[in-house]
Amino acid sequence: MLCCPFHKDKTPSMQIYPATNTAFCFSSNCRLQGKSIDQIDFIMHQEQCSKHEALLKAKLLLGQDIIQAVTAKSTTDYATLFQDFKTALIRSKKAIEYLKSRNIYDIQLAIGYNNGTSYKHLKNCLIFPLKDVNHQIVSLYGRSITDHPEQRHFYLSHRKGLYPGYPQPETTKIILTESIIDATTLLQYTDYPVLALYGTNGLNHEHLAALQSLTNLNEVILFFDGDGAGQEAVQKYSLQLHQAFPEVAISQVNTPDQEDINSLVQGHQPAILTDLIAARATIFSFSTENPAVRVNTFSFSTENSTEKADHPDTPLQKTTQTTLNTSQPEYITWQKDNLLISILGGITLYPLDKLKITLKLERNDSPNPLHTLRTTLDLYQDEQVDRLIRKGS
Secondary structure (H helix, E strand, O other), X not given: XXXXXXXXXXXXXXXXXXXXXXXXXXXXXXXXXXXXXXXXXXXXXXXXXXXXXXXXXXXHHHOHHHHHHHHHHOOOOHHHHHHHHHHHHHHOHHHHHHHHHOOOOOOOOOOXXXXXXXXXHHOOEEEXXXXXXXXXXXXXXXEEEEEEOOEEEXXXXXXXXXXXXXXXXXXXXXXXXXXXXXXXXXXXXXXXXXXXXXXXXXXXXXXXXXXXXXXXXXEEEEEOOOOHHHHHHHHHHHHHHHHHOOOOEEEEOOOOOOOOHHHHHHHOOOHHHHHHHHOOEEEEEEOOOOOOOEEEEEEEEOOOHHHHHHOOOOOOOOEEEEEEEOOOOOEEEEEEOOEEEEEEOOOOOOOOOOOEEEEEEXXXXXXXXXXXXXXXXXXXXXXXXXXXXXXXX
């Protein structure tokens, strides 16, 4: 018995079972919630990483040579297998019809189909190859053509590799998408280099390594779904990418509400993709005047800027611009028009059950003290936040 590392544990509540190489926490306060874990799960929860990253950590702990010897014996010829899937796609009328329904017609793209000859859990799936840094197929992704809402995405165990593969070394701009089907759509209808994530929680160490290898990279473009999950992913990953690549611009394509990349080409002319990409908004840009200052900026325009330039008599467009400045971690500011919100003293993330900040709201175009509000609140407390919103309004 030992104190569980996954919750505040004064009395040892975790039992180790050497016979099965598992552990179990008996506390009802534990975030494992009564689940038995093995060594890989333990690393995953302790390091707060994905299972694949936990496997890599275990690989380092165990020793590189041992793991290489084990994996060398179990290597699958995915390249030959994928060629069989490509042949099956050409012969499958229902798979071709499904692709046509998604406005994907170029079967010369890296797409196959599994009619059930192998990998039974990938049956009735379009098959997409995942490639390593040497452009070798190292795993497979399956997209069900039945479109069951809870059973659409399938991977092989121990997923690895990227789609459509590691970008070319000379890449300067690259688009990140939520899904592989969206990346495939962009490959058919645009000329931009593309890298698919594995959903809104699917940015992993391989994606970051691929971007890190691009010495000429100057912009990462996030083209996610136009829903709440997509917007949350933009906020999360834009900050993560900015911190990892501070000298690279991070921008966002403003996807229409409840649309995604593939649905856009189903309901509109494909040119809408290039138009939306051209009108993307900068989130983080690198300042050449002061490299220490990086500004998060969103600009939204109600008029077409090129149309205004061509027609001088057109009324001035109304533009709303917001700016987030995080260059000073102890004094973070967010400004929208004449509203300035400041976080004094920075943000403390521990303990995780509280999120207290000292906040100042002010009209920066007014000297009236009634137009300034200072408060300390816990953002996890709904009542406090509601009162602040009412008083601030």
